[in-house]
Amino acid sequence: MNREQLEHAIRAACTVSEDQELIIFGSQAILGQFPDAPSELRKSIEVDVSPKNKPEAVDKIDGALGENSLFHKTHGFYVHGVPIETAKLPKGWEKRTNKVQDYMDGNYLGYCIEAHDLAASKLIAFREKDTEFVRRLILEEMIDIDTLLKRLKVTDAEKEIKERAIRWAERIAENL
Structure with a gap:
């Protein structure tokens, strides 16, 4: 995965969830802080996201953009809608995220967990x-x-x- 694909995932997940903000917390969140991260860190073809304002929309994301979806088959990566509560994160993580703005639509934002x-x-x-x-x-x-x-x-x-x-x-x- 690369930064452009991450931005595509943000755009698609925001559209599907009808939320303009996402939290990205799987391994590909590293692209928020390090857009040119070494390839060993970008092996995953999955982006774990949770809509920030509409957390109930995780299933919509998973259904439309998840593994084996048309999106996955078309683009070679997929978006996994997951409740943020499934991740065990350090206290204060919300203040340390790295904002990624979709280059095609500046209204869509992804907040990537800090490294x-x-x-x-x-x-x-x-x-x-x-x-x-x-x-x-x-x-x-x-x-x-x-x-x-x-x-x-x-x-x-x-x-x-x-x-x-x-x-x-x-x-x-x-x-x-």
Whole structure:
């Protein structure tokens, strides 16, 4: 995926949801802060979005733009409508988003989760693809370990899950 495709996803999801603002919180949110992110971070063909003002429209997005939809088959990527509550994000994430404005229609906005917040969320999920994504962010010096640790500490998650994520980040820091 690239920034132009992200903007296309924003335009399409805003149109379908009848909301002019979206929150982008999956891995492709990295394109908000780093439009030219390394290709290893842009492998996903899925954009996770939640309408900011009409959260109930996630199913409309998923139905019209989701996996195996005509949109997916036509454009080679898809938009996954997901409630923002499914992501475990650090406190204050809303103030740190990166605004992406669709170049074809300036009325449509995507608020991409900031890189450290995205990394914290990925480590809470702790799937292999998520830890690889965070490892790449660290290796590319796109995030700072100390900031990541601070964000993990203010993420609302079960104690054991949060501690596992913090231990992982600390081990990575020791090995750098």
